[in-house]
Amino acid sequence: GQNIDQPTEMTATEGAIVQINCTYQTSGFNGLFWYQQHAGEAPTFLSYNVLDGLEEKGRFSSFLSRSKGYSYLLLKELQMKDSASYLCAVRDLSGNDYKLSFGAGTTVTVRA
């Protein structure tokens, strides 16, 4: 099994930067994913880290430290449309296959 912890809520101003932290404990770690979910909609894939370090994708970056069981998602130049829930997900071994397990999500509210 795994424990995935992330803050429940964060608020930031348009144009600012927000960092969402995620810590996890798992026995068969094989990758960390970030998904974005707008209210009432499906989660959509944002980023994926399997090795330590920073992955940059436009305004969004994700960092992973496997030894610390820690990741963060960095959102730069915040826009109103970035108001959503951000889900940290860990892929680990389940029986003979891998499964993706999600944290409860961090609701980010962007204010004008």
Add this chain to the structure above:
Amino acid sequence: DTAVSQTPKYLVTQMGNDKSIKCEQNLGHDTMYWYKQDSKKFLKIMFSYNNKELIINETVPNRFSPKSPDKAHLNLHINSLELGDSAVYFCASSQEAGANVLTFGAGSRLTVL
């Protein structure tokens, strides 16, 4: 045009009834999943099928029975519905087994009265 489509989008029913949710993907993916998102927003895996074969079956009551007639379809049948089954059920698919990048459907909100 929709990549992963599930029906119905909303389902309101009485306790004790049996209901089904259907899911279809046109992405040519090999693997499909059912996830349950409860009121606290936890997204929890229920089942995973790869090429019609069950590969992940989490601790889910026997009242839940998935069926995959082909690799593009994964349906979920629920018997004897209970209040605690109220949730949003998401279907998803990935190109191959191994829980790589998932493409989710829009969700089916089930309310049990």
